[in-house]
Amino acid sequence: MTTGLSGGLALRLDARCSVSASLSRLWADRTSPRLLRLICLATYLKVASRPTPAAEFIARSAGMITVGLLRLPGMDDHPIAELAAYFRTTTRLPDEELARLALAARGAGSRWEAIASACHVSTYKDLVGVIYRITGESGAELLYSATQDAVRQLSGTENYHQPLTWTCQPCGQQVTDRAPAGRPVHVEHGHGLGCARLARDQAAEDQRRREHVPGLILDSEPAAGLVQRHWLRERITDDCPRCGWHGYFHHYIATVDGDWANAVCDDCYADLHPDITVTVKFYVARVPRSLPGGGEAVAVIRQRDRSDHDYPGIGHFPDLGQQMTWRLWWEHTSMLVEEARASCDYDLTPISRDQAESVAAGLAAPHWPPDAARLPWISCPYPQ
Ligand SMILES: [Zn+2]
Numbered sequence: 001m002t003t004g005l006s007g008g009l010a011l012r013l014d015a016r017c018s019v020s021a022s023l024s025r026l027w028a029d030r031t032s033p034r035l036l037r038l039i040c041l042a043t044y045l046k047v048a049s050r051p052t053p054a055a056e057f058i059a060r061s062a063g064m065i066t067v068g069l070l071r072l073p074g075m076d077d078h079p080i081a082e083l084a085a086y087f088r089t090t091t092r093l094p095d096e097e098l099a100r101l102a103l104a105a106r107g108a109g110s111r112w113e114a115i116a117s118a119c120h121v122s123t124y125k126d127l128v129g130v131i132y133r134i135t136g137e138s139g140a141e142l143l144y145s146a147t148q149d150a151v152r153q154l155s156g157t158e159n160y161h162q163p164l165t166w167t168c169q170p171c172g173q174q175v176t177d178r179a180p181a182g183r184p185v186h187v188e189h190g191h192g193l194g195c196a197r198l199a200r201d202q203a204a205e206d207q208r209r210r211e212h213v214p215g216l217i218l219d220s221e222p223a224a225g226l227v228q229r230h231w232l233r234e235r236i237t238d239d240c241p242r243c244g245w246h247g248y249f250h251h252y253i254a255t256v257d258g259d260w261a262n263a264v265c266d267d268c269y270a271d272l273h274p275d276i277t278v279t280v281k282f283y284v285a286r287v288p289r290s291l292p293g294g295g296e297a298v299a300v301i302r303q304r305d306r307s308d309h310d311y312p313g314i315g316h317f318p319d320l321g322q323q324m325t326w327r328l329w330w331e332h333t334s335m336l337v338e339e340a341r342a343s344c345d346y347d348l349t350p351i352s353r354d355q356a357e358s359v360a361a362g363l364a365a366p367h368w369p370p371d372a373a374r375l376p377w378i379s380c381p382y383p384q
Pocket residue numbers: 168169170171172173191192195196197198
């Protein structure tokens with residue numbers, strides 16, 4: 001099928017493609033910026049002078065059009081094998097092929113870690129001669145960020161953090177892929193209710209953690225109620241399924257009721273410990289009134305004060321503070337320290353827990369599907 005666009009541009013789509021009603025609506029409004037982006041996309045595809053399955057992924061990822069599943073004979077059946085061949089032969093991987101194959105592999109059921117493993121990608125050195133963008137430490141992170149960048153280049157979006165999307169074959173829904181690793185129920189958004197693939201992947205992730213995490217432990221403290229703290233042999237990077245912290249676990253990880261699959265961070269250990277009191281303050285960071293967009297909320301911050309944190313010769317003080325990041329994790333922020341030094345670029349204001357909840361929801365909603373905004377640490381910025 002060929003869909004005519006202004007100026008003689010034509011977006012050639014495979015005969016099995018169906019252009020959605022959203023394209024019709026865009027077409028009715030020729031001044032729409034979205035239509036202009038679509039025309040740019042059409043120009044690119046015309047220059048490419050061949051119908052390309054990448055069109056489906058690019059368009060879908062850019063949120064511009066929805067088209068039916070494109071397949072070329074014998075191509076999408078083995079996207080991982082095709083992708084791995086580029087690395088095996090050290091052949092330059094074009095953006096459209098990276099986007100097409102990586103997203104097809106995700107849709108067909110492979111996690112980023114499995115895709116990286118099949119391609120023998122574990123460090124940036126494994127990308128040499130194949131992919132020229134290197135962001136990330138693990139194979140999964142490297143491929144995820146390279147794919148994200150490829151989609152961004154192809155779709156022409158300015159958003160460097162454009163989420164990746166693909167169609168989950170078992171449930172048929174468009175899934176938004178929030179991160180290269182993590183618990184599938186927390187990082188894949190949009191699966192259909194009761195999706196068997198999501199349940200399978202989450203069960204496998206739970207089992208992997210039950211087998212893997214105990215091996216990271218040097219020693220364990222006595223349990224305090226339901227919670228037990230364990231000393232790590234070395235620092236790890238992980239996320240806390242209770243409070244949404246993402247980053248280093250320097251010394252400890254804690255189990256609740258002996259559950260290694262859902263081990264929590266040390267702050268959650270303090271929360272759950274019967275003899276430790278944790279108080280939390282919330283802040284909102286806004287663009288200064290004197291600047292364009294003044295008053296707009298850009299971040300929500302939480303700061304804990306633990307009764308067990310007394311430092312020899314220093315005394316007692318609260319932690320640095322955590323900020324909800326664009327990717328919906330809570331990570332350290334320097335804004336409270338900068339505010340204390342009067343050098344923060346934003347206006348910081350103390351807010352209530354309810355207000356923090358409202359700000360967090362407002363920051364998440366424009367960029368992520370509704371079920372992402374329902375993550376426990378977004379709908380409630382601090383575990384109750
Ligand atoms: Zn699914």
